Amino acid sequence: MRKLFTGILLFTALALTCAMLWNVTARIPSTLYFRADQIQRIDLGVPATGEVRAAFFGWNESEDSEDVVALDLSRPVTMRPAGQDRYDMEVRLFGFIPLKKVDLRVIGDEELIPMGIPIGVYLQGKGVLVVGTAEFVTENDEKAEPAKDLVKAGDYLMAIDGVALNGKDDLIRRIEESGGKTLTITVERDGSMREVEITPVRNQGHKYKAGIWVRDNLQGVGTLTYVDADGKFGALGHGIADVDTGTVMQVKGGTLFQTKIVKLRRGKHGDPGEITGRIIYDEGFALGEIRENSDLGVYGVCNDAGKSLATADAVPIGLKQEIELGPAQVLCTLEDQVETFEIEITKVRLKQDGTGRGIELKVTDPELLRRTGGIIQGMSGSPILQNGKIIGAVTHVLVSSPEKGYGIFIESMLEEGNS
Numbered sequence: 001m002r003k004l005f006t007g008i009l010l011f012t013a014l015a016l017t018c019a020m021l022w023n024v025t026a027r028i029p030s031t032l033y034f035r036a037d038q039i040q041r042i043d044l045g046v047p048a049t050g051e052v053r054a055a056f057f058g059w060n061e062s063e064d065s066e067d068v069v070a071l072d073l074s075r076p077v078t079m080r081p082a083g084q085d086r087y088d089m090e091v092r093l094f095g096f097i098p099l100k101k102v103d104l105r106v107i108g109d110e111e112l113i114p115m116g117i118p119i120g121v122y123l124q125g126k127g128v129l130v131v132g133t134a135e136f137v138t139e140n141d142e143k144a145e146p147a148k149d150l151v152k153a154g155d156y157l158m159a160i161d162g163v164a165l166n167g168k169d170d171l172i173r174r175i176e177e178s179g180g181k182t183l184t185i186t187v188e189r190d191g192s193m194r195e196v197e198i199t200p201v202r203n204q205g206h207k208y209k210a211g212i213w214v215r216d217n218l219q220g221v222g223t224l225t226y227v228d229a230d231g232k233f234g235a236l237g238h239g240i241a242d243v244d245t246g247t248v249m250q251v252k253g254g255t256l257f258q259t260k261i262v263k264l265r266r267g268k269h270g271d272p273g274e275i276t277g278r279i280i281y282d283e284g285f286a287l288g289e290i291r292e293n294s295d296l297g298v299y300g301v302c303n304d305a306g307k308s309l310a311t312a313d314a315v316p317i318g319l320k321q322e323i324e325l326g327p328a329q330v331l332c333t334l335e336d337q338v339e340t341f342e343i344e345i346t347k348v349r350l351k352q353d354g355t356g357r358g359i360e361l362k363v364t365d366p367e368l369l370r371r372t373g374g375i376i377q378g379m380s381g382s383p384i385l386q387n388g389k390i391i392g393a394v395t396h397v398l399v400s401s402p403e404k405g406y407g408i409f410i411e412s413m414l415e416e417g418n419s
Contacts, residue, residue: 028073028091029350031103033319033411034081042321043076044350049095050077052104058082070095081106111314112226112410114383114390115233116331116338120257120279121240123218123293126250127156127188128171129242131213139202147212150196151187153245157214158193159186168216175200176208183210215242218249221259221277223332223381224287225393225413227302227310233288234417235298236381237395237408238356254290254298256306257281264334267373267402275334275378292417296356296408297381297393299417311338318389320358320409323348328361330394332382334371341365345386346404356395359384359407374403 027046034040054067057079071077073091081104089102132153135145151157159165160174160183175183182199200208222236233256239248259277267273287306292299312331328345331338347360361384363374372379375397382394384407391410398404 025099026351028100028102029320030100031105031411031415032089032321033105033107034079035319036081036084036106036108039078039080040319040321041076041078044073046073048073048091048093048099050089050091050102052087052089055085056081056087056104056106084108110228110317110414112228112317112390112414113310113314114226114312114331114385115224115310116333116383117224117309117311118259118261118275118277118333118378119222119224119235119287119381120259120277120281121218121220121222121235121254121290121298122257122279122281123220123240123249123251123254123290123298125156125167125216125218126252127158128165128168128214128216129245129247129249130155130157131215131242131244134211134213136203136209136211139204139206141204144201145211146198146201147210150198151185151212152189154189154247156188156250157185157212158188160184162186168214171212171214175210178208180208213244215244218242219279221275221279221378222298223379223394224256224306225297225381225383226390226410227307229314231288231302231307232417233300233302233306234381234393234413237297237393237413238380239293239295240298248295249293251290251293254293254300255286256288256290256300256302258285258287258305261333261335264372265376266371267376267397269400269402272397272399272402273373273376275376277378294416296416297413315385316389317410317414318386318391319411320348320350320391322389323359323386323391327364328384328386328391330361330363330379330382330384332379332394341368343384352409355412356408357406358409358412359392361394361405361407363403363405369403374401375405376402 050071051068087104091099130151133147138144178200182197200210203209220240224235227233241248257279259279261277263276265274288302290300330343342365344362344364349358352358384392392407395408396406
């Protein structure tokens with residue numbers, strides 16, 4: 001009995017220790033940005049010590065120096081980093097239990113033009129995205145599914161017999177012209193390449209088929225978040241994903257188009273509402289070139305037409321540790337011009353630096369609530385401003401309470417856009 005009791009105590013102590021470690025680690029961000037040569041403050045409030053090279057503060061001449069400075073992270077820390085560079089901060093619980101490394105990035109002053117205009121996004125896929133496989137009836141009235149268990153939803157078809165594919169139509173043509181010969185298809189799955197052999201079969205229409213449902217482009221409507229001095233833009237704050245697979249499409253290019261808002265559907269409990277826009281697919285209405293579609297947004301370079309739509313001056317960026325709970329503003333277009341609406345920042349999740357949910361917000365503006373019910377689909381990418389700085393962008397709505405939503409840190413968007 002004594003051994004059992006001792007075992008229970010040890011197990012309980014271990015469980016509590018693990019829970020505490022998880023809780024502390026969850027409150028420590030993986031990356032922190034700082035402005036060079038400016039006094040800044042961080043308040044993580046964790047019982048831990050952070051060790052960073054003295055060069056971070058410019059306290060020695062040699063970049064190779066191993067001298068370190070210990071920071072008490074249980075209290076607010078005021079610091080003045082020197083020079084633009086990257087450092088690691090070793091975080092130790094109670095000063096001796098290793099927890100994690102934090103990437104410290106010292107940057108110069110940076111300004112962005114907050115946009116808030118509706119955009120249409122056309123993406124050309126890198127390869128051909130597999131949506132699924134299907135069974136069909138052959139010319140002999142038999143059932144066939146040549147691609148079954150060889151490819152799956154989310155795969156990218158890159159080449160046939162070593163020759164790169166040029167879109168969905170090229171895939172269909174080369175399968176139909178195969179004559180029933182086995183094709184070696186290069187497939188990208190989860191970032192790695194593999195080859196599979198598929199033998200097309202003739203259907204009842206006497207055409208060779210492989211039984212693969214595919215897609216090679218995507219379109220969507222959202223909001224342009226920012227443009228920098230060089231014309232580089234960030235939008236949406238989350239990627240455009242295939243509706244069938246949920247896969248954020250890898251792209252080889254795309255175009256940003258001007259969009260005209262034609263309808264608003266108010267959000268309500270269980271229904272997030274929607275902005276419906278008409279994308280003007282015409283070269284004369286192109287606003288820029290898309291170069292990346294990622295989990296953290298759509299990025300590229302605006303042309304002169306895109307840059308000319310700015311209605312605000314450039315403002316400084318606000319780092320996540322500078323965000324305050326309380327009043328803020330969101331810029332978005334509901335009709336034909338950018339408007340400013342009041343919101344409230346209700347929570348800041350410093351740890352959520354690589355996601356679109358670092359900022360929790362609530363719409364407080366009576367006019368926005370009257371017209372939309374809160375955050376609605378299509379507002380993704382609407383820039384969030386506080387104290388004269390751009391701090392992030394709206395990304396998600398809380399479906400059960402459409403007046404509430406989430407936002408991404410602007411530094412996360414900038415990091416993704418500059419990668």
